[in-house]
Amino acid sequence: MKKFKVLLVGLLLIILSGNVFGQIQFNKKLKKELDSIYFLDQMYRKLIQMNAAKTKTDSLVKVYQIAPEQLSDYILKQSDKTDSLNIIRIAQIIDEYGYPGKSLVGEPTNESAYYVIQHSKLIDKYLPIIKESAIKNELAFHLYAKMLDRHLMYNEKEQVYGTQIKGFIWKNPQTGSKEFKYVLWPVKDPDHLKELRERAGFTQSIDDYLSEMAKFFKTLTNQYYTLQQIKEMQKQL
Structure with missing residues (x-):
């Protein structure tokens, strides 16, 4: 019985040591x-x-x-x-x-x-x-989502998760003068943006995100534009 207990303790130590050495060792x-x-x-x-x-x-x-x-x-x-x-x-x-x-x-x-x-x-x-x-x-998946959106924006395609903002010079139709404007880059499916963001792991709503970004990009609003609208705005120059 004593030998059995010693053997049991030995096996337990081996298992525990294996768990310790099996832990991830960072570089x-x-x-x-x-x-x-x-x-x-x-x-x-x-x-x-x-x-x-x-x-x-x-x-x-x-x-x-x-x-x-x-x-x-x-x-x-x-x-x-x-x-x-x-x-x-x-x-x-x-x-x-x-x-x-x-x-x-x-x-x-x-x-x-x-x-x-x-x-x-x-x-x-x-x-x-x-x-x-x-x-x-x-x-984190939400980081991939941001990079995907940026990739799409750079290729002049609609983004998915609403993470990218772009600034460009446009002609204000009311004043006729050239102004620098920031916009939320066009989103592919704005009607389901809330669900898409939540599934990707974003904890901030799109409205809260735009409000926060507006502190840095003063002309930014929560207005949604289509790709066609953006292209027309850029053509006016």
């Missing part, structure tokens, strides 16, 4: 690198927003030691430079590991590569990989 080095890449990706976008909103402009001018009128161009150039370097590295990482999802680097680090791709000109190339990662639960 810490890669995780650290991706966290740094994400930080830079977001940093310049926050600076662009701050500059657009005219908040802390004086501080930014002092930090970068440039004239106030040069600040916008400087931040945009630095952002473009960082984006170019980031996408090169992300492409190398994907070639080596596949998409660095949550089982490899954990959350929220698994979003780092996504945002770099989202801000690049290579969405068409990597969209299938992002979709596969979302299906495998390596990345």
